Amino acid sequence: MYSTGGIADRFRGLVEGVEKRIDGPLPAAVRFWDGSEFGPGSQGEAEDTIVVNNKRALQYAVMRPDQLGIGRAWVAGDVELEGDLYRVMSKGSRLYGFDFTMREKLEALRIIVGLGAIKVPPPSPPECEARPSGGLHSLRRDREVISHHYDVSNDFYRMFLGPTMVYSCAYFETPDDSLEDAQTRKLDVICRKLRLTPEDRMLDIGCGWGSLLIHAARNYGVRGVGVTLSEAQAEYARAAIRDAGLSDRLEVRIQDYREVSDGPYDKVVSVGMFEHVGASQLDRYMQVVHDLVRPGGLALHHGICQIHEDEDMPNTFIERYVFPDGELHEVNHVIDAIERSGQELRDAESMREHYALTLRHWVANLVDSRDAAIAEVGPERERVWRLYMAASALAFERGDVSIFQLLTTVPGADHGLPLARPSFVERLPEGAEVDG
Numbered sequence: 216m217y218s219t220g221g222i223a224d225r226f227r228g229l230v231e232g233v234e235k236r237i238d239g240p241l242p243a244a245v246r247f248w249d250g251s252e253f254g255p256g257s258q259g260e261a262e263d264t265i266v267v268n269n270k271r272a273l274q275y276a277v278m279r280p281d282q283l284g285i286g287r288a289w290v291a292g293d294v295e296l297e298g299d300l301y302r303v304m305s306k307g308s309r310l311y312g313f314d315f316t317m318r319e320k321l322e323a324l325r326i327i328v329g330l331g332a333i334k335v336p337p338p339s340p341p342e343c344e345a346r347p348s349g350g351l352h353s354l355r356r357d358r359e360v361i362s363h364h365y366d367v368s369n370d371f372y373r374m375f376l377g378p379t380m381v382y383s384c385a386y387f388e389t390p391d392d393s394l395e396d397a398q399t400r401k402l403d404v405i406c407r408k409l410r411l412t413p414e415d416r417m418l419d420i421g422c423g424w425g426s427l428l429i430h431a432a433r434n435y436g437v438r439g440v441g442v443t444l445s446e447a448q449a450e451y452a453r454a455a456i457r458d459a460g461l462s463d464r465l466e467v468r469i470q471d472y473r474e475v476s477d478g479p480y481d482k483v484v485s486v487g488m489f490e491h492v493g494a495s496q497l498d499r500y501m502q503v504v505h506d507l508v509r510p511g512g513l514a515l516h517h518g519i520c521q522i523h524e525d526e527d528m529p530n531t532f533i534e535r536y537v538f539p540d541g542e543l544h545e546v547n548h549v550i551d552a553i554e555r556s557g558q559e560l561r562d563a564e565s566m567r568e569h570y571a572l573t574l575r576h577w578v579a580n581l582v583d584s585r586d587a588a589i590a591e592v593g594p595e596r597e598r599v600w601r602l603y604m605a606a607s608a609l610a611f612e613r614g615d616v617s618i619f620q621l622l623t624t625v626p627g628a629d630h631g632l633p634l635a636r637p638s639f640v641e642r643l644p645e646g647a648e649v650d651g
Contacts, residue, residue, distance in 0.1 A: 221251025242306030263298025270332035286532035384570035421488035425452025479509035510627025574608035
């Protein structure tokens with residue numbers, strides 16, 4: 216590695232020891248506020264440079280020598296990147312699970328104290344860090360954490376989601392498909408898996424901005440109810456339903472899934488919902504779905520699952536800044552909860568590659584709209600969303616996480632499913648569209 220003097224030289228011995236332990240160079244060069252830097256290879260060879268803008272960045276890191284400390288510095292703008300975010304995080308993935316030894320932590324603390332970077336009281340976390348209160352997964356707390364993520368700005372979400380306003384993975388026939396076409400196809404795939412008909416009454420748990428409800432009513436003639444805990448989403452969805460001329464067929468409520476009491480429904484769907492439920496509530500959630508579906512009716516559960524069983528990490532960047540109280544389940548745990556509820560699993564599809572492609576589109580859209588996004592929601596939230604979506608794209612590409620659609624039925628009457636599993640990559644219904 217190289218070092219150019221100044222602050223960088225103070226860290227040289229520590230960094231060289233870390234590189235020996237990881238058997239390779241750091242993923243990027245590091246430049247400090249005095250202009251000094253260290254990095255892999257010779258000076259000028261590094262493709263990417265992490266810029267440490269001030270002493271507060273070091274105090275965040277030493278207070279929490281994990282992803283939360285670095286995440287706070289990134290969100291606050293104390294750490295920036297000159298280079299390619301995907302490339303740096305891809306190289307840095309080999310550091311997953313790495314931890315500094317006690318000796319290394321003490322050495323880092325000594326250096327940072329020597330730089331005068333330790334202040335009392337310590338710096339507060341960035342303003343947009345979540346601080347939920349109340350009992351975990353209580354009705355009040357769940358409303359609070361949903362509002363933290365979704366009641367940001369409908370205009371902000373539209374900047375990267377595009378006109379479909381669908382905040383879950385699209386369904387691509389080829390990687391060259393446009394995001395809008397792939398998202399409309401995904402909505403149609405769900406409708407066809409549920410075998411929707413004009414006679415059906417459908418419940419959408421976690422209905423978002425209403426895109427699936429509108430697609431189902433316009434193209435399949437269903438009557439539908441959507442529930443969400445987000446005031447902003449409900450306002451947008453109701454306006455979109457009115458504009459589509461579907462107010463006589465669709466209703467959107469601000470309501471927790473545990474408060475829905477007007478079943479049974481012919482079909483129930485949840486997209487990106489069971490990640491918010493939590494392990495302690497997963498059985499209850501699936502039982503609620505079972506009880507809301509008529510005998511012979513169908514339910515579709517669409518959600519992200521972890522591939523590997525990891526130890527509990529309650530203070531991750533995602534937990535504090537993106538999805539507070541969210542939990543990723545292993546798919547076998549979701550299936551176990553489905554079966555314990557009395558639902559019968561009929562079909563399961565992994566869509567991992569589809570989500571990686573979707574996230575790449577979202578990040579590109581956000582980068583293209585960065586100035587407008589910052590003007591709308593501020594620099595902190597723009598940095599949060601850019602980092603979390605880019606990191607998520609790589610996680611899906613590596614296979615650290617996946618996403619599944621699980622189709623179930625409630626026994627007691629004929630479910631009407633075909634003997635042969637149909638192909639869902641077909642031409643969309645003529646005129647299929649989503650109002651945005």
